[in-house]
Amino acid sequence: MIRPTPAIVTQLAARRLPRWVLILMGVLYVVPGFLGRDPWRNDDLAAFGVMLELATGRSDWWQPSLLGEPAITAGWLPYWLGAWSIQLFGFLPADLAAKLPFAALLLLTMASTWYAVLHLARLPSAQPVAFAFGGQAHPVDYARATADAALLALVASLGVVMLVHETTVDAARLAFLTLAFHATARTLSPYVRSHVKTVTLWWIAAFGLAWSGVPGLALAVGLLGWVPLLNSWLSQARLLPNAKALPLGVLSAGLAGSVLAVASALWAGAAWHPHSWVLADWLNLDSWQRWGRLLLWFTWPTGLLALWSVWTWRKHWYCAHWFVPVLWASVLGLLAWLDGGRDRTLLLAMPMLAALAAFSLPTLRRSASAWLDWFSVLFFTGGAIIIWVIWIATMTGTPAEPAANVAKLMPLFTPSWQPVLLVPALMITVGWLAVIVWRVGRHRPALWKTLVLSASGFTLCWVLLMTLWLPMLNHGMGQASISERVARQIPPGQCVVVHGLSHAQIAGLLYHTPLELHRHHPTGALECDWLVTVVRTRLPSPPSGLDDAQWQLVERIPRLRENREMWLIYQRVQ
Numbered sequence: 001m002i003r004p005t006p007a008i009v010t011q012l013a014a015r016r017l018p019r020w021v022l023i024l025m026g027v028l029y030v031v032p033g034f035l036g037r038d039p040w041r042n043d044d045l046a047a048f049g050v051m052l053e054l055a056t057g058r059s060d061w062w063q064p065s066l067l068g069e070p071a072i073t074a075g076w077l078p079y080w081l082g083a084w085s086i087q088l089f090g091f092l093p094a095d096l097a098a099k100l101p102f103a104a105l106l107l108l109t110m111a112s113t114w115y116a117v118l119h120l121a122r123l124p125s126a127q128p129v130a131f132a133f134g135g136q137a138h139p140v141d142y143a144r145a146t147a148d149a150a151l152l153a154l155v156a157s158l159g160v161v162m163l164v165h166e167t168t169v170d171a172a173r174l175a176f177l178t179l180a181f182h183a184t185a186r187t188l189s190p191y192v193r194s195h196v197k198t199v200t201l202w203w204i205a206a207f208g209l210a211w212s213g214v215p216g217l218a219l220a221v222g223l224l225g226w227v228p229l230l231n232s233w234l235s236q237a238r239l240l241p242n243a244k245a246l247p248l249g250v251l252s253a254g255l256a257g258s259v260l261a262v263a264s265a266l267w268a269g270a271a272w273h274p275h276s277w278v279l280a281d282w283l284n285l286d287s288w289q290r291w292g293r294l295l296l297w298f299t300w301p302t303g304l305l306a307l308w309s310v311w312t313w314r315k316h317w318y319c320a321h322w323f324v325p326v327l328w329a330s331v332l333g334l335l336a337w338l339d340g341g342r343d344r345t346l347l348l349a350m351p352m353l354a355a356l357a358a359f360s361l362p363t364l365r366r367s368a369s370a371w372l373d374w375f376s377v378l379f380f381t382g383g384a385i386i387i388w389v390i391w392i393a394t395m396t397g398t399p400a401e402p403a404a405n406v407a408k409l410m411p412l413f414t415p416s417w418q419p420v421l422l423v424p425a426l427m428i429t430v431g432w433l434a435v436i437v438w439r440v441g442r443h444r445p446a447l448w449k450t451l452v453l454s455a456s457g458f459t460l461c462w463v464l465l466m467t468l469w470l471p472m473l474n475h476g477m478g479q480a481s482i483s484e485r486v487a488r489q490i491p492p493g494q495c496v497v498v499h500g501l502s503h504a505q506i507a508g509l510l511y512h513t514p515l516e517l518h519r520h521h522p523t524g525a526l527e528c529d530w531l532v533t534v535v536r537t538r539l540p541s542p543p544s545g546l547d548d549a550q551w552q553l554v555e556r557i558p559r560l561r562e563n564r565e566m567w568l569i570y571q572r573v574q
Helices: 019-034 043-055 076-088 094-121 139-156 160-164 169-188 196-210 215-224 227-235 249-268 285-298 302-312 320-338 343-363 366-396 400-409 419-440 449-465 470-477 480-487 503-512
Strands: 495-499 516-519 530-535 551-558 566-572
Touching: 019 094, 019 139, 019 160, 019 449, 043 076, 043 094, 043 503, 076 094, 076 169, 094 139, 094 169, 094 320, 094 343, 139 302, 139 343, 139 449, 160 169, 160 343, 169 196, 169 215, 169 320, 169 343, 196 215, 285 302, 285 320, 285 343, 302 320, 302 343, 320 343, 343 449, 366 400, 366 419, 366 449, 419 449, 470 480, 480 503, 480 551, 480 566, 495 503, 503 516
Parallel strands: 495 516, 495 530
Antiparallel strands: 530 566, 551 566
């Protein structure tokens, strides 16, 4: 029995989002997170430190490390890309040069999402209801409008923005997995004439995933390529109208590429990292609460629309445009749960959730669309007002309470007027007001209108944070300030031992200071006169494993506040 499709879309509603709007939003989303931002704490700064070690020749290319200790997260290719970029663009600051390939990877993620949804939306099973007297959406126009909506849904996702702007292996994994999603959508499309590009995309995705530290996921990508064919056989529906022109060669090529990629990663030793085969802590089944909270805020509002899409299209489960993104998102969401509710694992499912969110729009009721619009206006306008008020308070001291809170959180931060940051913030704020005026006006219906305010509002807050608050965020989340204060206490050219510091803290000292750093060895073979350690208490005590008779405390330096992180500088007793 053929069930009627739940999508009802007119030709007027299938108009494309203007290209200049899409390009402008992409630029505003991508550029601020990479330009002017220091490497921030934890994964971002730690990965940059490994890239810096590779670029300067202090680390083995086949075993990326930081001061001789292997990188925390496995993934050869992302570290290589950052190191090659540092070497190639030596005239740029190293942190900016390392970000360039990751900006390209983010653009690849966005483009792959758009093209994947474009191919899925052109499938016969995805087409809206045909009207008795005509006027329904043309398949090509409908597909492009749906792809525009999917890209807006990806941009509007609350938890995605920070992770995709980091120079970490997670950004690379997301890009290559989305590329594999694109290749799968091309495999299903009856309008793709040349499959050489499809096979090439599949192989690039498989090798990229394997050399980004997840060869198990690369192999799964090759295996998932067979699922649409199995689904077609089970449903007895011709989801592959050009099946004769597309024998199992493409699927076999994708699987073969995955196998080769896994074999090469095994040969290089990447697969033996604890996290490389996909995820750790498989037995942590008590993480469902954390996973639920993560799903709620990380995927907002895309996750809510994706759930609605799953419900409204549930009777068409055999349709590839629904089945494929649901399958991929379900598997990746399950892996995020098994991994203890890690946001970096759930990140990989966001392009598939964006695809489902786009397919929900033709079935969304007008009242639900209006509610989402008003929520977006109130939420993002309120967020923008808070950002502006705190910035004004920091610069002028008025209102007094926000200014006092900033001074308490960052006692050594000195605000300064920077027109180069203020002008873009004013322009994006005026642009947001213009978007609100446009949305509340009477315009022709468009499939993507529901997500315009969400995507624009999130872009507004992101740009404001990366302009008005950028000096504060660099001071609070970066390592430049504390690293420079540590360097001022140690004479130039001295040998310094680091003990108990994280990879991010070591990377900050390497990049922001001229200190000659060495890792502490229990044997004490390295004789340095200075030692730097970090504790989380006010009490100055020698780190465990060191002879307190040999070291004298020289200085205690709080990173921000004394009740948090304290850096201790010791000098060897002569």
